Amino acid sequence: MTTPFRLGIAGLGTVGRGVVRIVAEHGAEIATRVGRPVEIVAVSARDRRRDRGVDLTAFAWEDDPVALARRADVDCVIEVMGGANGPAKALVDAALAAGKHVVTANKALLARHGQELAETAEGAGVALAGEAAVAGGIPALKGLGEGLAANRITRVFGVLNGTCNYILNEMEARKAPYEAVLADAQRLGYAEADPSFDVGGIDAAHKLAILAALAFGTRVDFEGVVTEGIERITLADIETARDMGFSIRLLGLARMHEAGLEQRVRPCMVDERSLIGALPGVTNAVVVEGDFVGQCAFSGPGAGEGPTASAIMADVLDIARGAVRPLFGRAATALASAPRLSHGDEHSPYYLRFTLADRPGALAQIASALGRQGVSIHRMRQYGKGDPVPVVIVTHDARRDAIDAALAEIGALPVSAEPPVAIRIEEV
Amino acid sequence: MTTPFRLGIAGLGTVGRGVVRIVAEHGAEIATRVGRPVEIVAVSARDRRRDRGVDLTAFAWEDDPVALARRADVDCVIEVMGGANGPAKALVDAALAAGKHVVTANKALLARHGQELAETAEGAGVALAGEAAVAGGIPALKGLGEGLAANRITRVFGVLNGTCNYILNEMEARKAPYEAVLADAQRLGYAEADPSFDVGGIDAAHKLAILAALAFGTRVDFEGVVTEGIERITLADIETARDMGFSIRLLGLARMHEAGLEQRVRPCMVDERSLIGALPGVTNAVVVEGDFVGQCAFSGPGAGEGPTASAIMADVLDIARGAVRPLFGRAATALASAPRLSHGDEHSPYYLRFTLADRPGALAQIASALGRQGVSIHRMRQYGKGDPVPVVIVTHDARRDAIDAALAEIGALPVSAEPPVAIRIEEV
Structure with missing residues (x-):
């Protein structure tokens, strides 16, 4: 298979420039790996005159990203414009509608419109891939x-x-x-x-x-x-x-x-x-x-020109080899609607920080409020002297709604000099 | 695509059993992911009567793994017998010759015969995959x-x-x-x-x-x-x-x-x-x-029933989706023959441990021997007292051949109570 796989890049910021560089530097090696040349044919960005430090003269220029998405000589559109809506969304919509593969680094777009876009891509039999959208260069x-x-x-x-x-x-x-x-x-x-x-x-x-x-x-x-x-x-x-x-x-x-x-x-x-x-x-x-x-x-x-370009090109190489996979691992139409776990149902040990007026009985009031919500104390420390004074409590496993209720109560006490802080302690 | 993807498993030790379990427990989910059922149709192992704690009654039994490899109803052979040569090699040869995909956890086999096997697989247009052979469950x-x-x-x-x-x-x-x-x-x-x-x-x-x-x-x-x-x-x-x-x-x-x-x-x-x-x-x-x-x-x-089975099945899922990729990332015939870096050309800082008779001038003899080889000392420590006494030296960046020559010289000195030890210090 020696038909080239032809890319159009929409967006020439840091990441777009990285993609241009990686294709320029490793084009021959990439062709060996996937068994066909991978070429950039067209690019689109806001300002044509800006010097981006890479040679763009061999590529067609499109002022309008949607026009790039519709070019007959583009097999795959790389979207590195950013933004959940507006031009990026319009570009991806147009690309999928034109039957082009899409590779994107746009987490906001996929987090907000991923379901709809994945259904469209899968319906059209093209890839929608987003390795670069999550954790940058890490596959x-x-x-x-x-x-x-x-x-x-x-x-x-x-x-x-x-x-x-x-x-x-x-x-x-x-x-x-x-x-x-x-x-x-x-x-x-x-x-x-x-x-x-x-x-x-x-x-x-x-x-x-x-x-x-x-x-x-x-x-x-x-x-x-x-x-x-x-x-x-x-x-x-x-x-x-x-x-x-x-x-x-x-x-x-x-x-x-x-x-x-x-x-x-x-x-x-x-x-x-x-x-x-x-x-x-x-x-x-x-x-x-x-x-x-x-x-x-x-x-x-997790970010940067090289790492993000590396992740984008991993997707491009997969698609150039013919691996067209659903964005979310299964057909988008087969994805389940999961109910959301209620915020209050979370539970774990917590670190709590209180800033208390240095008054007799202040600690007792905190301990009582926690006790009333069924939150049991594992460790308590008072840091230094002074007025107000920071007090740290580590709890045993507790429900988030109990912690929230206790903190609301404690925050309203006259001894509370600042709103209390709760940080979850997580087994990792 | 609803044609089932049919597996034959050669070897029913820990890992083979893990594969049976994973297909039994997650078969439905796997079918959703790859768009077709993935089924075990036949197994082969040495002892048919042994109780392995998994239900094998639905699978055909082959005493001879080569016969398993040739079964018309097997699309992909999973080799989890082990060993660089002998039955495992014969099985994989037979499977590739019969046009079957092969998934293996056998690092010795791939390290010794990977080139030949990859060429055979690629010539036959089938997959040879070995995710489980390196670092167990880690992809x-x-x-x-x-x-x-x-x-x-x-x-x-x-x-x-x-x-x-x-x-x-x-x-x-x-x-x-x-x-x-x-x-x-x-x-x-x-x-x-x-x-x-x-x-x-x-x-x-x-x-x-x-x-x-x-x-x-x-x-x-x-x-x-x-x-x-x-x-x-x-x-x-x-x-x-x-x-x-x-x-x-x-x-x-x-x-x-x-x-x-x-x-x-x-x-x-x-x-x-x-x-x-x-x-x-x-x-x-x-x-x-x-x-x-x-x-x-x-x-x-990096090992164990579940992790290794997970890696094997990752390969199986890829192949069931149609992703037939070269084992070494490029066509096996395109792989280069690299010259080996000479052992002596390695260089890095080293940790050196000597065990020396507690005699005046012992340290000086060590230092001189290192100096003659151009190895310069960054830190030196003597641990405790006694006779013999351990002495530790950390060097600056040094060539391995210089270290080896110095250690040979020092090891032959009368003050050396034990052969010296050199451990490379690596930037990771």
Whole structure:
């Protein structure tokens, strides 16, 4: 088979440029691997005149991405524009309607429109692939959806946002507060000017929703992800965690229960010696638990030009070889609608931080409030002196609704100087 | 497509039984995923009467595995008999000759005959797949060969033998010598009665040879793997390593140099905080470095009924979907013959342990011998008192041939009470 496999790239930011580079540098090797040439024929971006540091002269230029999607000489459209709606959605719709394969790095698009797009692609007999949308360069979707495909998946979790992992690691390393580290991360380009997608957990929630659909054979349900960011994590929380043998991680986790599908992105405390707990810098990791395999982990760079381009090209190579697979591992029409696990039904041990006025009986009021909700205390520590004074409590296994009720009650007490903080302690 | 995909299983030990279980328990889900039923039609093993704890009554029985391979109703043969030659080789030859797909967990077979078998399979247009042969349940071949296929691989390494990792971890945890931990591992079934394949590094070398061929597009060259086991590692080495921030691991590593392909399995010292250094129990890990992706790691259970069956079935599902891919990522006839890097050309910092008679000038003789070979000393420690006394030296980057020459000279000195030990220090 020597018919070339022809690509159109929509979007020439960092990732689009990476794809151009990888094809330029490894085109010959790629052709050997897949048994046919893989070529870029056309590109589309907003500004034609911008110098992107790569040679685009051999490619046709389309100002309109939808026109790119409809070109007769394009077999596969690579969507690296970003955004859940607008031009990216229009491009992918047009490409699928024109019978083109689509490879995308767009987590927001797949988390919000994955069901509809997968049905369209499968109806048209073309591929819709998104390895690059989850955990950057790590072949996590392939590992989960193909490598562990014979397992019933019991749990999938991971560190899905490198910016948050970087901030949490840096806070500890530099003994610096959240705001200072975030500001530096923005200066260094590790965090966006508007960081809320990252630090608020939305980006991780997009990825988690895709992982959960693939893991459990359910319709992607981004709206069902309970999401909490790292904005309220203090250096004191991180240091107290370390003191107890834990690291704090923004953990995305999905698990199927009889009562429904649990999907959440939350700061969690995890064993500092575990793979997740020891994850350095901006590294991402996806951990999958299957009934036959046990626990497997995939870790590596979760973002950036090279890693993301590597993942996009893995999809392209698969499709060029003729592997047209359903995005979520089964026919989209066969995906189940899982009920959502009620937020209150979550349970685990919790780390609780209170900031209390230094008054006699303050601790007793906290302990009573927890007791009334059936939350039992495993360890308690008061840190230092002063007024107000931080108090840390580690609970035994407790229901989230009991924790929420106790915290609401305690937060309203006159001795509470600041709203209490609860961080889940997770077995990883 | 509702034609069933029909399996014949040759070998009903632990892994064969796992495959029977996985098909029995997840058959319906597997059919949903691949769009057709996947069924076991026939099995073969030595002893028909043995109770294996799984229901085999629905399957045809073949006493002769070659007869199983030739059955008209078998589409794919699963080889889980083991052994590089003999019945396993005869079975796989017969299956490929009969135009059957073959899925195998047999690392020795693929490391020794992979080139010939891959050429035969590709000539016949059938699949030969071996995910289960490397790192058990971890989808490492898929991750490397498909997930990172668009990269030029610069290095691949890992902990490829769980028994060795278990022994090294246990020696430290229990402060016990090698022999005692090995004996316990044998009693617990973690090590074979003849442990030499595991502790001598042969098993890891089989896996490394397969990984290297896939990573670098070279003909599998098991004979070219420089192999050294863990038999000479002492508790003192492990404790000294820890003291300096290192863990000792039996590391398989392959790297392409201009001068040739480096393939080695050796005990190495690695940063204790790295993924490899922190790897617990029997866990395996494969780390891949690619020019675009950077470093990705795959970790999980490297052996056992469930994990190995999971990997076998991943291959089966791929083939049932129609994905017939070359075993080594490119056409076997296109694989290059790489020259072997000369053993002496390896270089790195080394940990050296000497056991010296407590005599004036002993250390000076060691230092002079190292100096004559151009090996420069980074750190030196004498542990305790006594006669003889252990002395540890950490070198700067040094060529292996210089280390070997210095150690030969030092080992022959009258002050040397025991043969010196050299352990490579590896950046991982």
